[in-house]
Amino acid sequence: MALPVMLAFGLGLWPGPVPAGDPTRAVAERQAEMDRMAEAMRVLGRFLKGEAVTAAEIAAGAGAIHRIAAGLAAGLFPEGTAIGVGNSAARPEIWQEWDLFGQYATDLRAAAVRLAAVAATGDVRALREPVVAVVRACGACHELFRKKP
Amino acid sequence: MNPIGRFLSGGRPPALPALLPVLLLLALLVPAAAALRAQSQAERALRGQYLFDAAGCFGCHTDEVHGGQRLAGGRALETPFGTFYPPNITPDPIYGIGNWSDADFIRALRHGVRADGSPLFPAFPYTSYTLMDDGDILDLKAYLMAQKPVAQPNRPHELKDPFGWRVLMPAWNLMYLHVGPLDTNPRQSAQWNRGQYLVRALGHCGECHTPRDWLGGLDPHRALAGIPAADGGEAAPNLTPDPDTGLGRWSEADLLLLLEMGLKPDGDVVGGSMAEVVRNTTSQLTLADRKAIFAYLRSLPPLTAAGPTPPP
Incomplete structure (x- = not known):
């Protein structure tokens, strides 16, 4: 299931949500993946706070974010994994507004691609704007679809 | 005495030509006053x-x-x-x-x-x-x-x-x-007072971050100590500088980044209504005001959280 979904996503298509085989396990796997996303975002945060971060570290982070963003449709958010399952913080609106959720996922993926491209140039001074774009892409989706905090 | 002065002293009303300078002056002043008021507004x-x-x-x-x-x-x-x-x-x-x-x-x-x-x-x-x-x-x-x-x-x-x-x-x-x-506290700096005003008056942070009693009143002894999620509602973290359950280990740069774009020190990004607050409110503040918020929050007595714990 995951491969055709990822292929569709790669072509710019946004497939429908897949059903969860084991919802509790799916929530745990999603959160583990989101923890890996947070690891990458922490590098971006250190950069934004003016700490010493190399363009190579940012490029690695952008790669991780891109990989995880591409997986958002491919099983990370199967149906039946909203708030109430495990310690899910995913609002049910994700599946009610699936196309909008897909738009946010596409935006994040595009922002990560751009960040990786700028990071590959090694020009740290040019990184702030694409880093901020990635952070804002996360925040836009979390505002609507993730329960605080 | 001129005709207007005589009129004001109880004499005959002045002839129209004598009033012309006054009318001209009024014709200039009334629009000027209106323009000043519009500019002031x-x-x-x-x-x-x-x-x-x-x-x-x-x-x-x-x-x-x-x-x-x-x-x-x-x-x-x-x-x-x-x-x-x-x-x-x-x-x-x-x-x-x-x-x-x-x-x-x-x-x-x-x-x-x-x-x-x-x-x-x-x-x-x-x-x-x-x-x-x-x-x-x-x-x-x-x-x-x-x-x-x-x-x-x-x-x-x-x-x-x-x-x-x-x-x-x-x-x-x-x-x-x-x-x-709100009274200014003369024992504190201008920055601290500004921070207090932003947190307590304008930003009304306590409305979400301070526990309420059963009548909905804020508990003044637990100000900004955070609230756990209840009835499916949103939880709010402890904003006091308690090192284990509050913001005690956050640097100024950590809080400034959160207020500007919602990114926490552990790489997580705020969600729900706080994401909206960041978008509409805290990201719109000047850097000086965001720093004032940090100065004020850092000065609060540390309280142990009842709600979620901010990341270290």
Whole structure:
């Protein structure tokens, strides 16, 4: 299931949500993946706070974010994994507004691609704007679809 | 004595030619006064725009998710007491606040009373806005009055009894409303005082981050100590500088980044209503104001959280 979904996503298509085989396990796997996303975002945060971060570290982070963003449709958010399952913080609106959720996922993926491209140039001074774009892409989706905090 | 002087001393009215200089002067002064007032209102509105952002008016008074018109109200605010629908605050004279006087507007924010004299519910955070000073309240009003009027009627709240009984509000206010404005603390720096004003008055941070009792009043002994999620609602973290359960281990740069774009030190990004607060309010503040917020929060007595713990 995951491969055709990822292929569709790669072509710019946004497939429908897949059903969860084991919802509790799916929530745990999603959160583990989101923890890996947070690891990458922490590098971006250190950069934004003016700490010493190399363009190579940012490029690695952008790669991780891109990989995880591409997986958002491919099983990370199967149906039946909203708030109430495990310690899910995913609002049910994700599946009610699936196309909008897909738009946010596409935006994040595009922002990560751009960040990786700028990071590959090694020009740290040019990184702030694409880093901020990635952070804002996360925040836009979390505002609507993730329960605080 | 000239003809006007004689008239003022009880003499005959002056002839028209004698009045011409006065009429000419009036013809010049009246438009000049009107222009000055318009300029003053425009300046007030400009200052009011910043206060509007800092006070977070847009979020509650615009039903953004359903494509509602700006500031026309109607956004559902679900609480343990029922669902509130914030009103239209555009300058529409019938459905909005277009006919409110300065005194009406000050009374609403300072005392929680509508222009028709009926009490407001504290879902409108007048218990925080009461701490604003009159000048800021009127600047905010000038900004609202400069917005596009929208003829949209208000939707009645859907509240559980007895929380929907406005008649009880004066008693509630006696218990929980501490009428402002906020006093400056002369023992603290200007930055600290500004931070206090931003956190307690404009930003009304305590409305979400301070625990409430069963009547909905804020617990002053637990100010900003955070709240756990209840009834499916959102939790709010501890903002006091407790090192284990609060912001004690956050640097200034950590908090500035969170307020600017919602990114936490552990790489997580805020969600839900705090993401909205970051977008509409804290990201719109000046760097100096965000630093003032940090200075104030860092000075608070550390309290142990009852709610979620911010990341180290």
